[in-house]
Amino acid sequence: MRPPSLLALAAAVSLLGACTTMAAKSTYSQDALPESVKVPAGNVVAMETVAKGELTYECKDKAGMPGQVEWTFIGPKAALMDRSGNAVGTYYGPPATWASSDGSTVSGTQVALAPSGAGNIPFQLVKANPAMGSGAMMGTTYIQRVALKGGAAPATGCTPESRGQRTVVMYQGDYIFWKAS
Numbered sequence: 236m237r238p239p240s241l242l243a244l245a246a247a248v249s250l251l252g253a254c255t256t257m258a259a260k261s262t263y264s265q266d267a268l269p270e271s272v273k274v275p276a277g278n279v280v281a282m283e284t285v286a287k288g289e290l291t292y293e294c295k296d297k298a299g300m301p302g303q304v305e306w307t308f309i310g311p312k313a314a315l316m317d318r319s320g321n322a323v324g325t326y327y328g329p330p331a332t333w334a335s336s337d338g339s340t341v342s343g344t345q346v347a348l349a350p351s352g353a354g355n356i357p358f359q360l361v362k363a364n365p366a367m368g369s370g371a372m373m374g375t376t377y378i379q380r381v382a383l384k385g386g387a388a389p390a391t392g393c394t395p396e397s398r399g400q401r402t403v404v405m406y407q408g409d410y411i412f413w414k415a416s
Contacts, residue, residue, distance in 0.1 A: 263280050268381065269349035274376075278376050279415075281413060283318055283412075288406065289404065291309040292309060292389070293309050293402075304394065304397075313325065313327075322336065340368060341372040343364050346361060351383045352383070355406075356385075358381055360380075362376070375412050378410055379413070380410055381408065385404065386406025
């Protein structure tokens with residue numbers, strides 16, 4: 236049997252490299268999202284994460300409505316994982332902060348929300364502030380919250396008598412990090 240030629244080996248390595256590049260490319264699509272939470276043109280997906288964690292709510296007075304109370308969002312606490320389930324960072328607040336395992340962090344300003352289904356927190360679009368530290372969060376322009384399961388404030392249990400009570404609600408969602416193209 237004759238050994239493969241150098242040209243055949245180079246072609247095989249090149250083909251394998253192309254397959255690896257294609258597999259690593261993001262398949263994320265914004266097509267099914269409401270327009271208000273779509274990232275503007277000129278940005279590309281830099282990182283996709285899955286968050287699993289908890290959201291804390293407190294029973295507080297409704298603003299401008301004496302005698303009425305409601306569950307008010309206090310803050311998140313979640314682990315961020317890549318699509319393979321490997322830990323890549325955390326999400327916490329206030330203020331809402333995404334921290335990469337490499338030490339870089341990013342926060343931002345909410346641009347838009349859109350309903351994502353009963354019992355789920357809404358879709359969200361955040362305009363990123365400049366990142367702190369060097370690493371994965373550097374250059375982030377937008378953060379999108381999608382693919383949500385749970386996390387909505389309880390429908391009951393907040394009464395004037397329970398003012399100040401806190402409750403924790405579990406949730407899961409994808410955070411998609413975007414950078415300028």
